[in-house]
Amino acid sequence: MKAIQVDGDSLVWADVAAAECTAGTVRIRVHASAINRADLLQRAGGYPPPPGASPIMGLECAGEVIEVGEGVQRCKIGDPVCALLAGGGYAEEVVVPAGQVLPIPRGLTAVQAAALPEVFATAYLNLYMEGALQTAETVIVHAGASGVGTASIQLLKQSNNPVFVTVGSTEKLQTCIALGAAAGAVRHDGSFADAARHWAGETGVGVILDPVGGLYLTDNLNLLGLGGRLVLIGLMGGAVTEINLALLMGKRARVVGSTLRARPISEKAAVMDQLLHKVWPALESGAIKPVIEAEYPIQQVAEAHRLMASNNTVGKIILTL
Ligand SMILES: NC(=O)c1ccc[n+]([C@@H]2O[C@H](COP(=O)([O-])OP(=O)(O)OC[C@H]3O[C@@H](n4cnc5c(N)ncnc54)[C@H](OP(=O)(O)O)[C@@H]3O)[C@@H](O)[C@H]2O)c1
Known part of the structure:
Protein backbone atom coordinates (compact mmCIF):
# COMPACT_ATOMS: atom_id res chain seq x y z
CA MET A 1 0.00 0.00 0.00
CA LYS A 2 0.98 3.65 -0.22
CA ALA A 3 1.38 5.97 2.76
CA ILE A 4 2.89 9.34 3.61
CA GLN A 5 6.51 8.94 4.72
CA VAL A 6 8.68 11.60 6.38
CA ASP A 7 11.89 12.02 4.37
CA GLY A 8 13.92 14.84 5.93
CA ASP A 9 11.84 17.98 5.39
CA SER A 10 9.70 16.28 2.72
CA LEU A 11 6.52 14.26 2.97
CA VAL A 12 6.47 11.55 0.34
CA TRP A 13 3.61 9.30 -0.88
CA ALA A 14 5.51 6.00 -1.09
CA ASP A 15 5.07 2.21 -0.90
CA VAL A 16 5.11 0.63 2.58
CA ALA A 17 4.20 -2.81 3.93
CA ALA A 18 0.61 -3.10 5.19
CA ALA A 19 0.08 -4.26 8.79
CA GLU A 20 -1.45 -7.65 9.57
CA CYS A 21 -5.14 -7.75 10.55
CA THR A 22 -4.86 -9.71 13.81
CA ALA A 23 -7.56 -10.93 16.23
CA GLY A 24 -9.78 -8.10 17.44
CA THR A 25 -8.71 -5.67 14.72
CA VAL A 26 -10.27 -4.32 11.55
CA ARG A 27 -8.66 -3.29 8.26
CA ILE A 28 -10.10 -0.12 6.75
CA ARG A 29 -9.60 1.16 3.19
CA VAL A 30 -9.10 4.84 3.92
CA HIS A 31 -11.21 7.27 1.87
CA ALA A 32 -10.39 10.33 3.98
CA SER A 33 -8.09 11.17 6.87
CA ALA A 34 -7.58 14.38 8.84
CA ILE A 35 -4.75 16.44 10.29
CA ASN A 36 -4.22 17.09 13.97
CA ARG A 37 -1.82 19.48 15.71
CA ALA A 38 -0.03 16.43 17.12
CA ASP A 39 0.94 15.42 13.57
CA LEU A 40 3.04 18.58 13.22
CA LEU A 41 4.86 17.68 16.45
CA GLN A 42 5.32 14.03 15.40
CA ARG A 43 6.74 15.11 12.04
CA ALA A 44 9.23 17.36 13.86
CA GLY A 45 10.30 14.43 16.06
CA GLY A 46 8.69 15.77 19.23
CA TYR A 47 5.79 13.34 19.66
CA PRO A 48 6.82 9.74 18.94
CA PRO A 49 4.05 7.16 18.47
CA PRO A 50 3.29 5.04 21.58
CA PRO A 51 4.85 1.54 21.66
CA GLY A 52 3.23 -0.76 19.12
CA ALA A 53 1.54 2.04 17.14
CA SER A 54 2.16 2.64 13.44
CA PRO A 55 5.03 5.06 12.77
CA ILE A 56 2.91 6.61 9.98
CA MET A 57 1.18 9.88 10.94
CA GLY A 58 -2.60 10.16 11.17
CA LEU A 59 -4.86 9.83 14.21
CA GLU A 60 -8.20 9.30 12.46
CA CYS A 61 -9.79 8.17 9.24
CA ALA A 62 -13.03 7.24 7.50
CA GLY A 63 -13.54 4.60 4.83
CA GLU A 64 -14.74 1.04 4.30
CA VAL A 65 -14.05 -2.17 6.24
CA ILE A 66 -12.13 -4.58 3.96
CA GLU A 67 -11.03 -7.25 6.47
CA VAL A 68 -12.03 -8.25 10.01
CA GLY A 69 -9.83 -10.15 12.44
CA GLU A 70 -10.92 -13.14 14.52
CA GLY A 71 -13.57 -12.39 17.12
CA VAL A 72 -14.71 -9.03 15.72
CA GLN A 73 -18.48 -8.67 16.06
CA ARG A 74 -18.72 -4.90 15.84
CA CYS A 75 -18.52 -4.51 12.06
CA LYS A 76 -18.30 -6.51 8.84
CA ILE A 77 -16.65 -6.23 5.44
CA GLY A 78 -18.21 -3.40 3.41
CA ASP A 79 -19.36 -1.28 6.38
CA PRO A 80 -18.75 2.46 6.06
CA VAL A 81 -16.82 3.41 9.22
CA CYS A 82 -14.63 6.00 10.85
CA ALA A 83 -11.95 5.29 13.43
CA LEU A 84 -9.76 6.74 16.15
CA LEU A 85 -6.15 5.71 15.50
CA ALA A 86 -2.91 5.69 17.49
CA GLY A 87 -1.25 6.32 14.09
CA GLY A 88 -1.34 5.18 10.49
CA GLY A 89 -4.14 7.35 9.08
CA TYR A 90 -2.10 8.97 6.28
CA ALA A 91 -2.28 5.75 4.23
CA GLU A 92 -4.41 3.76 1.79
CA GLU A 93 -5.18 1.17 4.49
CA VAL A 94 -5.02 1.04 8.26
CA VAL A 95 -5.48 -1.72 10.85
CA VAL A 96 -7.19 -0.63 14.08
CA PRO A 97 -8.63 -2.29 17.22
CA ALA A 98 -12.36 -2.85 16.62
CA GLY A 99 -13.33 -0.88 19.74
CA GLN A 100 -11.99 2.29 18.14
CA VAL A 101 -14.22 1.92 15.07
CA LEU A 102 -17.67 3.50 14.72
CA PRO A 103 -20.18 3.54 11.86
CA ILE A 104 -20.17 6.72 9.76
CA PRO A 105 -23.16 8.69 11.12
CA ARG A 106 -26.15 8.35 8.77
CA GLY A 107 -26.26 11.21 6.25
CA LEU A 108 -22.56 12.08 6.49
CA THR A 109 -19.90 11.49 3.82
CA ALA A 110 -16.51 9.87 4.49
CA VAL A 111 -14.90 13.32 4.24
CA GLN A 112 -17.21 14.66 6.96
CA ALA A 113 -16.77 11.55 9.12
CA ALA A 114 -12.97 11.82 8.98
CA ALA A 115 -13.34 15.14 10.83
CA LEU A 116 -14.95 13.48 13.86
CA PRO A 117 -13.06 10.78 15.82
CA GLU A 118 -10.04 12.55 17.31
CA VAL A 119 -11.61 15.89 18.20
CA SER A 258 -4.82 14.14 29.90
CA THR A 259 -3.69 12.51 26.67
CA LEU A 260 -5.83 10.31 24.46
CA ARG A 261 -3.40 8.61 22.08
CA ALA A 262 -1.37 6.59 24.59
CA ARG A 263 -4.38 5.29 26.57
CA PRO A 264 -5.15 1.56 26.63
CA ILE A 265 -7.48 0.32 23.88
CA SER A 266 -10.22 -0.40 26.46
CA GLU A 267 -10.27 3.26 27.59
CA LYS A 268 -10.43 4.52 24.01
CA ALA A 269 -13.24 2.06 23.28
CA ALA A 270 -15.16 3.38 26.31
CA VAL A 271 -14.89 6.92 24.92
CA MET A 272 -15.99 5.76 21.45
CA ASP A 273 -19.03 4.02 23.00
CA GLN A 274 -19.99 7.30 24.68
CA LEU A 275 -19.69 9.09 21.32
CA LEU A 276 -21.88 6.48 19.63
CA HIS A 277 -24.66 6.84 22.18
CA LYS A 278 -24.43 10.53 23.11
CA VAL A 279 -22.98 12.33 20.08
CA TRP A 280 -23.76 10.28 16.95
CA PRO A 281 -27.56 10.91 17.25
CA ALA A 282 -26.90 14.69 17.27
CA LEU A 283 -24.68 14.34 14.19
CA GLU A 284 -27.39 12.33 12.43
CA SER A 285 -30.07 14.92 13.28
CA GLY A 286 -27.81 17.79 12.16
CA ALA A 287 -27.73 19.38 15.64
CA ILE A 288 -23.94 18.89 15.63
CA LYS A 289 -21.96 19.32 12.42
CA PRO A 290 -18.41 18.48 11.38
CA VAL A 291 -16.52 21.79 11.02
CA ILE A 292 -14.14 21.62 8.05
CA GLU A 293 -11.76 24.39 6.97
CA ALA A 294 -10.24 22.72 3.90
CA GLU A 295 -9.71 19.48 1.96
CA TYR A 296 -6.50 18.41 0.23
CA PRO A 297 -5.58 15.30 -1.79
CA ILE A 298 -3.31 13.32 0.54
CA GLN A 299 -0.31 13.84 -1.76
CA GLN A 300 -0.56 17.59 -0.87
CA VAL A 301 -0.28 16.93 2.88
CA ALA A 302 2.69 19.30 3.24
CA GLU A 303 0.49 22.19 2.11
CA ALA A 304 -2.20 21.07 4.57
CA HIS A 305 0.40 21.07 7.39
CA ARG A 306 1.48 24.61 6.43
CA LEU A 307 -2.13 25.79 6.64
CA MET A 308 -2.54 24.29 10.12
CA ALA A 309 0.74 25.80 11.32
CA SER A 310 -0.45 29.27 10.15
CA ASN A 311 -3.25 29.14 12.78
CA ASN A 312 -5.62 30.47 10.08
CA THR A 313 -8.06 27.61 10.40
CA VAL A 314 -11.45 26.94 11.96
CA GLY A 315 -12.10 23.26 12.63
CA LYS A 316 -10.51 20.45 10.64
CA ILE A 317 -8.30 19.98 7.60
CA ILE A 318 -9.14 16.80 5.66
CA LEU A 319 -6.92 14.64 3.45
CA THR A 320 -8.73 12.79 0.65
CA LEU A 321 -7.70 9.58 -1.14
N1 LIG B 1 -4.29 15.67 25.10
C1 LIG B 1 -4.96 15.14 24.10
O1 LIG B 1 -5.39 14.00 24.15
C2 LIG B 1 -5.20 15.95 22.87
C3 LIG B 1 -5.92 15.42 21.77
C4 LIG B 1 -6.16 16.25 20.67
C5 LIG B 1 -5.66 17.53 20.64
N2 LIG B 1 -4.95 17.99 21.71
C6 LIG B 1 -4.40 19.36 21.72
O2 LIG B 1 -5.48 20.26 21.54
C7 LIG B 1 -5.02 21.40 20.84
C8 LIG B 1 -5.90 21.62 19.63
O3 LIG B 1 -5.64 20.59 18.68
P1 LIG B 1 -6.27 20.70 17.23
O4 LIG B 1 -5.70 19.58 16.42
O5 LIG B 1 -7.73 20.87 17.34
O6 LIG B 1 -5.55 22.06 16.75
P2 LIG B 1 -5.83 23.12 15.60
O7 LIG B 1 -7.13 22.88 14.94
O8 LIG B 1 -4.60 23.17 14.78
O9 LIG B 1 -5.97 24.50 16.41
C9 LIG B 1 -4.96 24.96 17.23
C10 LIG B 1 -5.23 26.46 17.49
O10 LIG B 1 -4.60 26.83 18.70
C11 LIG B 1 -4.33 28.22 18.69
N3 LIG B 1 -2.95 28.43 19.11
C12 LIG B 1 -1.81 28.13 18.42
N4 LIG B 1 -0.72 28.46 19.14
C13 LIG B 1 -1.19 28.97 20.32
C14 LIG B 1 -0.55 29.49 21.49
N5 LIG B 1 0.79 29.53 21.59
N6 LIG B 1 -1.33 29.93 22.49
C15 LIG B 1 -2.68 29.88 22.40
N7 LIG B 1 -3.34 29.40 21.32
C16 LIG B 1 -2.60 28.95 20.29
C17 LIG B 1 -4.56 28.69 17.25
O11 LIG B 1 -5.85 29.30 17.19
P3 LIG B 1 -6.09 30.85 17.52
O12 LIG B 1 -5.02 31.59 16.76
O13 LIG B 1 -7.46 31.10 17.05
O14 LIG B 1 -5.96 31.01 19.00
C18 LIG B 1 -4.62 27.40 16.45
O15 LIG B 1 -5.39 27.50 15.27
C19 LIG B 1 -3.54 21.14 20.50
O16 LIG B 1 -2.74 21.72 21.49
C20 LIG B 1 -3.45 19.64 20.58
O17 LIG B 1 -2.14 19.19 20.84
C21 LIG B 1 -4.71 17.23 22.80
Whole structure:
Protein backbone atom coordinates (compact mmCIF):
# COMPACT_ATOMS: atom_id res chain seq x y z
CA MET A 1 0.00 0.00 0.00
CA LYS A 2 0.98 3.65 -0.22
CA ALA A 3 1.38 5.97 2.76
CA ILE A 4 2.89 9.34 3.61
CA GLN A 5 6.51 8.94 4.72
CA VAL A 6 8.68 11.60 6.38
CA ASP A 7 11.89 12.02 4.37
CA GLY A 8 13.92 14.84 5.93
CA ASP A 9 11.84 17.98 5.39
CA SER A 10 9.70 16.28 2.72
CA LEU A 11 6.52 14.26 2.97
CA VAL A 12 6.47 11.55 0.34
CA TRP A 13 3.61 9.30 -0.88
CA ALA A 14 5.51 6.00 -1.09
CA ASP A 15 5.07 2.21 -0.90
CA VAL A 16 5.11 0.63 2.58
CA ALA A 17 4.20 -2.81 3.93
CA ALA A 18 0.61 -3.10 5.19
CA ALA A 19 0.08 -4.26 8.79
CA GLU A 20 -1.45 -7.65 9.57
CA CYS A 21 -5.14 -7.75 10.55
CA THR A 22 -4.86 -9.71 13.81
CA ALA A 23 -7.56 -10.93 16.23
CA GLY A 24 -9.78 -8.10 17.44
CA THR A 25 -8.71 -5.67 14.72
CA VAL A 26 -10.27 -4.32 11.55
CA ARG A 27 -8.66 -3.29 8.26
CA ILE A 28 -10.10 -0.12 6.75
CA ARG A 29 -9.60 1.16 3.19
CA VAL A 30 -9.10 4.84 3.92
CA HIS A 31 -11.21 7.27 1.87
CA ALA A 32 -10.39 10.33 3.98
CA SER A 33 -8.09 11.17 6.87
CA ALA A 34 -7.58 14.38 8.84
CA ILE A 35 -4.75 16.44 10.29
CA ASN A 36 -4.22 17.09 13.97
CA ARG A 37 -1.82 19.48 15.71
CA ALA A 38 -0.03 16.43 17.12
CA ASP A 39 0.94 15.42 13.57
CA LEU A 40 3.04 18.58 13.22
CA LEU A 41 4.86 17.68 16.45
CA GLN A 42 5.32 14.03 15.40
CA ARG A 43 6.74 15.11 12.04
CA ALA A 44 9.23 17.36 13.86
CA GLY A 45 10.30 14.43 16.06
CA GLY A 46 8.69 15.77 19.23
CA TYR A 47 5.79 13.34 19.66
CA PRO A 48 6.82 9.74 18.94
CA PRO A 49 4.05 7.16 18.47
CA PRO A 50 3.29 5.04 21.58
CA PRO A 51 4.85 1.54 21.66
CA GLY A 52 3.23 -0.76 19.12
CA ALA A 53 1.54 2.04 17.14
CA SER A 54 2.16 2.64 13.44
CA PRO A 55 5.03 5.06 12.77
CA ILE A 56 2.91 6.61 9.98
CA MET A 57 1.18 9.88 10.94
CA GLY A 58 -2.60 10.16 11.17
CA LEU A 59 -4.86 9.83 14.21
CA GLU A 60 -8.20 9.30 12.46
CA CYS A 61 -9.79 8.17 9.24
CA ALA A 62 -13.03 7.24 7.50
CA GLY A 63 -13.54 4.60 4.83
CA GLU A 64 -14.74 1.04 4.30
CA VAL A 65 -14.05 -2.17 6.24
CA ILE A 66 -12.13 -4.58 3.96
CA GLU A 67 -11.03 -7.25 6.47
CA VAL A 68 -12.03 -8.25 10.01
CA GLY A 69 -9.83 -10.15 12.44
CA GLU A 70 -10.92 -13.14 14.52
CA GLY A 71 -13.57 -12.39 17.12
CA VAL A 72 -14.71 -9.03 15.72
CA GLN A 73 -18.48 -8.67 16.06
CA ARG A 74 -18.72 -4.90 15.84
CA CYS A 75 -18.52 -4.51 12.06
CA LYS A 76 -18.30 -6.51 8.84
CA ILE A 77 -16.65 -6.23 5.44
CA GLY A 78 -18.21 -3.40 3.41
CA ASP A 79 -19.36 -1.28 6.38
CA PRO A 80 -18.75 2.46 6.06
CA VAL A 81 -16.82 3.41 9.22
CA CYS A 82 -14.63 6.00 10.85
CA ALA A 83 -11.95 5.29 13.43
CA LEU A 84 -9.76 6.74 16.15
CA LEU A 85 -6.15 5.71 15.50
CA ALA A 86 -2.91 5.69 17.49
CA GLY A 87 -1.25 6.32 14.09
CA GLY A 88 -1.34 5.18 10.49
CA GLY A 89 -4.14 7.35 9.08
CA TYR A 90 -2.10 8.97 6.28
CA ALA A 91 -2.28 5.75 4.23
CA GLU A 92 -4.41 3.76 1.79
CA GLU A 93 -5.18 1.17 4.49
CA VAL A 94 -5.02 1.04 8.26
CA VAL A 95 -5.48 -1.72 10.85
CA VAL A 96 -7.19 -0.63 14.08
CA PRO A 97 -8.63 -2.29 17.22
CA ALA A 98 -12.36 -2.85 16.62
CA GLY A 99 -13.33 -0.88 19.74
CA GLN A 100 -11.99 2.29 18.14
CA VAL A 101 -14.22 1.92 15.07
CA LEU A 102 -17.67 3.50 14.72
CA PRO A 103 -20.18 3.54 11.86
CA ILE A 104 -20.17 6.72 9.76
CA PRO A 105 -23.16 8.69 11.12
CA ARG A 106 -26.15 8.35 8.77
CA GLY A 107 -26.26 11.21 6.25
CA LEU A 108 -22.56 12.08 6.49
CA THR A 109 -19.90 11.49 3.82
CA ALA A 110 -16.51 9.87 4.49
CA VAL A 111 -14.90 13.32 4.24
CA GLN A 112 -17.21 14.66 6.96
CA ALA A 113 -16.77 11.55 9.12
CA ALA A 114 -12.97 11.82 8.98
CA ALA A 115 -13.34 15.14 10.83
CA LEU A 116 -14.95 13.48 13.86
CA PRO A 117 -13.06 10.78 15.82
CA GLU A 118 -10.04 12.55 17.31
CA VAL A 119 -11.61 15.89 18.20
CA PHE A 120 -14.96 14.60 19.45
CA ALA A 121 -13.23 11.86 21.47
CA THR A 122 -10.84 14.44 22.97
CA ALA A 123 -13.61 16.93 23.73
CA TYR A 124 -15.97 14.31 25.20
CA LEU A 125 -13.30 12.56 27.27
CA ASN A 126 -11.90 15.73 28.78
CA LEU A 127 -15.10 17.71 29.39
CA TYR A 128 -17.44 15.00 30.64
CA MET A 129 -15.21 12.13 31.84
CA GLU A 130 -11.98 13.74 33.11
CA GLY A 131 -13.63 17.12 33.77
CA ALA A 132 -16.77 15.52 35.29
CA LEU A 133 -18.83 18.44 33.96
CA GLN A 134 -22.10 18.89 35.83
CA THR A 135 -25.46 20.28 34.71
CA ALA A 136 -25.35 24.04 34.01
CA GLU A 137 -21.70 24.45 35.03
CA THR A 138 -19.83 27.08 33.04
CA VAL A 139 -16.77 26.27 30.94
CA ILE A 140 -13.80 28.02 29.34
CA VAL A 141 -12.42 26.44 26.16
CA HIS A 142 -9.09 27.83 24.97
CA ALA A 143 -8.32 27.70 21.23
CA GLY A 144 -12.06 27.71 20.65
CA ALA A 145 -11.78 27.68 16.85
CA SER A 146 -9.46 24.65 16.77
CA GLY A 147 -10.65 21.21 15.80
CA VAL A 148 -11.03 20.27 19.47
CA GLY A 149 -12.51 23.70 20.29
CA THR A 150 -15.26 23.61 17.65
CA ALA A 151 -16.21 20.08 18.73
CA SER A 152 -16.28 21.18 22.40
CA ILE A 153 -18.48 24.21 21.77
CA GLN A 154 -21.05 22.09 19.97
CA LEU A 155 -21.08 19.41 22.69
CA LEU A 156 -21.47 22.08 25.38
CA LYS A 157 -24.37 23.67 23.51
CA GLN A 158 -26.09 20.26 23.49
CA SER A 159 -25.52 19.77 27.23
CA ASN A 160 -26.58 23.37 28.04
CA ASN A 161 -23.24 24.35 29.59
CA PRO A 162 -22.42 28.00 28.82
CA VAL A 163 -18.94 28.37 27.30
CA PHE A 164 -16.44 31.24 27.01
CA VAL A 165 -13.74 30.79 24.36
CA THR A 166 -10.35 32.30 23.55
CA VAL A 167 -9.38 32.62 19.88
CA GLY A 168 -6.94 34.40 17.59
CA SER A 169 -9.25 36.83 15.75
CA THR A 170 -12.66 38.52 15.88
CA GLU A 171 -13.74 36.50 12.82
CA LYS A 172 -12.97 33.27 14.69
CA LEU A 173 -14.85 34.57 17.72
CA GLN A 174 -17.92 35.24 15.57
CA THR A 175 -17.73 31.68 14.20
CA CYS A 176 -17.48 30.25 17.72
CA ILE A 177 -20.49 32.27 18.82
CA ALA A 178 -22.44 31.02 15.78
CA LEU A 179 -21.52 27.45 16.86
CA GLY A 180 -22.87 28.05 20.38
CA ALA A 181 -20.27 29.89 22.48
CA ALA A 182 -21.74 32.52 24.81
CA ALA A 183 -18.78 34.92 24.73
CA GLY A 184 -15.02 35.06 24.25
CA ALA A 185 -11.79 36.99 23.94
CA VAL A 186 -9.21 37.47 21.21
CA ARG A 187 -5.85 36.32 22.61
CA HIS A 188 -3.83 38.92 20.68
CA ASP A 189 -5.77 41.78 22.34
CA GLY A 190 -4.15 41.18 25.76
CA SER A 191 -5.03 38.81 28.58
CA PHE A 192 -8.38 37.03 28.32
CA ALA A 193 -8.66 37.05 32.10
CA ASP A 194 -10.65 40.28 32.61
CA ALA A 195 -13.25 39.43 29.98
CA ALA A 196 -13.55 35.88 31.29
CA ARG A 197 -13.89 37.10 34.91
CA HIS A 198 -16.57 39.58 33.87
CA TRP A 199 -18.44 36.77 32.07
CA ALA A 200 -18.02 34.15 34.80
CA GLY A 201 -18.74 36.43 37.75
CA GLU A 202 -17.33 35.93 41.24
CA THR A 203 -18.33 32.25 41.41
CA GLY A 204 -15.83 31.38 38.65
CA VAL A 205 -16.13 28.51 36.17
CA GLY A 206 -16.59 24.78 36.66
CA VAL A 207 -14.23 23.41 34.00
CA ILE A 208 -11.45 24.83 31.81
CA LEU A 209 -10.31 22.84 28.76
CA ASP A 210 -6.80 24.07 28.07
CA PRO A 211 -4.32 23.20 25.30
CA VAL A 212 -2.07 26.18 26.17
CA GLY A 213 -0.54 25.22 29.53
CA GLY A 214 2.13 27.34 31.22
CA LEU A 215 1.22 30.73 29.81
CA TYR A 216 -2.40 30.49 31.01
CA LEU A 217 -1.96 28.56 34.27
CA THR A 218 -2.27 31.41 36.75
CA ASP A 219 -5.21 33.04 34.94
CA ASN A 220 -6.90 29.64 34.66
CA LEU A 221 -6.52 28.93 38.39
CA ASN A 222 -7.83 32.40 39.21
CA LEU A 223 -10.90 31.79 37.05
CA LEU A 224 -11.83 28.37 38.48
CA GLY A 225 -14.67 28.32 40.99
CA LEU A 226 -14.81 26.22 44.18
CA GLY A 227 -14.14 22.60 43.23
CA GLY A 228 -13.28 23.64 39.66
CA ARG A 229 -11.31 21.41 37.27
CA LEU A 230 -8.58 22.53 34.89
CA VAL A 231 -8.06 19.84 32.24
CA LEU A 232 -4.72 20.26 30.47
CA ILE A 233 -4.63 18.74 26.99
CA GLY A 234 -1.79 20.64 25.33
CA LEU A 235 1.26 22.77 25.93
CA MET A 236 1.15 25.32 23.09
CA GLY A 237 2.03 28.02 25.65
CA GLY A 238 4.83 26.14 27.41
CA ALA A 239 5.26 23.23 29.84
CA VAL A 240 7.13 24.89 32.70
CA THR A 241 5.77 27.63 34.93
CA GLU A 242 5.20 28.59 38.56
CA ILE A 243 2.05 27.57 40.40
CA ASN A 244 0.48 29.18 43.46
CA LEU A 245 -0.61 26.08 45.37
CA ALA A 246 -2.66 28.21 47.76
CA LEU A 247 -5.04 28.94 44.87
CA LEU A 248 -5.53 25.21 44.30
CA MET A 249 -6.04 24.41 47.98
CA GLY A 250 -8.30 27.32 48.75
CA LYS A 251 -10.64 26.43 45.91
CA ARG A 252 -10.35 22.68 46.40
CA ALA A 253 -9.57 22.75 42.67
CA ARG A 254 -8.06 20.00 40.56
CA VAL A 255 -5.58 20.13 37.69
CA VAL A 256 -5.90 17.08 35.44
CA GLY A 257 -3.38 16.19 32.74
CA SER A 258 -4.82 14.14 29.90
CA THR A 259 -3.69 12.51 26.67
CA LEU A 260 -5.83 10.31 24.46
CA ARG A 261 -3.40 8.61 22.08
CA ALA A 262 -1.37 6.59 24.59
CA ARG A 263 -4.38 5.29 26.57
CA PRO A 264 -5.15 1.56 26.63
CA ILE A 265 -7.48 0.32 23.88
CA SER A 266 -10.22 -0.40 26.46
CA GLU A 267 -10.27 3.26 27.59
CA LYS A 268 -10.43 4.52 24.01
CA ALA A 269 -13.24 2.06 23.28
CA ALA A 270 -15.16 3.38 26.31
CA VAL A 271 -14.89 6.92 24.92
CA MET A 272 -15.99 5.76 21.45
CA ASP A 273 -19.03 4.02 23.00
CA GLN A 274 -19.99 7.30 24.68
CA LEU A 275 -19.69 9.09 21.32
CA LEU A 276 -21.88 6.48 19.63
CA HIS A 277 -24.66 6.84 22.18
CA LYS A 278 -24.43 10.53 23.11
CA VAL A 279 -22.98 12.33 20.08
CA TRP A 280 -23.76 10.28 16.95
CA PRO A 281 -27.56 10.91 17.25
CA ALA A 282 -26.90 14.69 17.27
CA LEU A 283 -24.68 14.34 14.19
CA GLU A 284 -27.39 12.33 12.43
CA SER A 285 -30.07 14.92 13.28
CA GLY A 286 -27.81 17.79 12.16
CA ALA A 287 -27.73 19.38 15.64
CA ILE A 288 -23.94 18.89 15.63
CA LYS A 289 -21.96 19.32 12.42
CA PRO A 290 -18.41 18.48 11.38
CA VAL A 291 -16.52 21.79 11.02
CA ILE A 292 -14.14 21.62 8.05
CA GLU A 293 -11.76 24.39 6.97
CA ALA A 294 -10.24 22.72 3.90
CA GLU A 295 -9.71 19.48 1.96
CA TYR A 296 -6.50 18.41 0.23
CA PRO A 297 -5.58 15.30 -1.79
CA ILE A 298 -3.31 13.32 0.54
CA GLN A 299 -0.31 13.84 -1.76
CA GLN A 300 -0.56 17.59 -0.87
CA VAL A 301 -0.28 16.93 2.88
CA ALA A 302 2.69 19.30 3.24
CA GLU A 303 0.49 22.19 2.11
CA ALA A 304 -2.20 21.07 4.57
CA HIS A 305 0.40 21.07 7.39
CA ARG A 306 1.48 24.61 6.43
CA LEU A 307 -2.13 25.79 6.64
CA MET A 308 -2.54 24.29 10.12
CA ALA A 309 0.74 25.80 11.32
CA SER A 310 -0.45 29.27 10.15
CA ASN A 311 -3.25 29.14 12.78
CA ASN A 312 -5.62 30.47 10.08
CA THR A 313 -8.06 27.61 10.40
CA VAL A 314 -11.45 26.94 11.96
CA GLY A 315 -12.10 23.26 12.63
CA LYS A 316 -10.51 20.45 10.64
CA ILE A 317 -8.30 19.98 7.60
CA ILE A 318 -9.14 16.80 5.66
CA LEU A 319 -6.92 14.64 3.45
CA THR A 320 -8.73 12.79 0.65
CA LEU A 321 -7.70 9.58 -1.14
N1 LIG B 1 -4.29 15.67 25.10
C1 LIG B 1 -4.96 15.14 24.10
O1 LIG B 1 -5.39 14.00 24.15
C2 LIG B 1 -5.20 15.95 22.87
C3 LIG B 1 -5.92 15.42 21.77
C4 LIG B 1 -6.16 16.25 20.67
C5 LIG B 1 -5.66 17.53 20.64
N2 LIG B 1 -4.95 17.99 21.71
C6 LIG B 1 -4.40 19.36 21.72
O2 LIG B 1 -5.48 20.26 21.54
C7 LIG B 1 -5.02 21.40 20.84
C8 LIG B 1 -5.90 21.62 19.63
O3 LIG B 1 -5.64 20.59 18.68
P1 LIG B 1 -6.27 20.70 17.23
O4 LIG B 1 -5.70 19.58 16.42
O5 LIG B 1 -7.73 20.87 17.34
O6 LIG B 1 -5.55 22.06 16.75
P2 LIG B 1 -5.83 23.12 15.60
O7 LIG B 1 -7.13 22.88 14.94
O8 LIG B 1 -4.60 23.17 14.78
O9 LIG B 1 -5.97 24.50 16.41
C9 LIG B 1 -4.96 24.96 17.23
C10 LIG B 1 -5.23 26.46 17.49
O10 LIG B 1 -4.60 26.83 18.70
C11 LIG B 1 -4.33 28.22 18.69
N3 LIG B 1 -2.95 28.43 19.11
C12 LIG B 1 -1.81 28.13 18.42
N4 LIG B 1 -0.72 28.46 19.14
C13 LIG B 1 -1.19 28.97 20.32
C14 LIG B 1 -0.55 29.49 21.49
N5 LIG B 1 0.79 29.53 21.59
N6 LIG B 1 -1.33 29.93 22.49
C15 LIG B 1 -2.68 29.88 22.40
N7 LIG B 1 -3.34 29.40 21.32
C16 LIG B 1 -2.60 28.95 20.29
C17 LIG B 1 -4.56 28.69 17.25
O11 LIG B 1 -5.85 29.30 17.19
P3 LIG B 1 -6.09 30.85 17.52
O12 LIG B 1 -5.02 31.59 16.76
O13 LIG B 1 -7.46 31.10 17.05
O14 LIG B 1 -5.96 31.01 19.00
C18 LIG B 1 -4.62 27.40 16.45
O15 LIG B 1 -5.39 27.50 15.27
C19 LIG B 1 -3.54 21.14 20.50
O16 LIG B 1 -2.74 21.72 21.49
C20 LIG B 1 -3.45 19.64 20.58
O17 LIG B 1 -2.14 19.19 20.84
C21 LIG B 1 -4.71 17.23 22.80
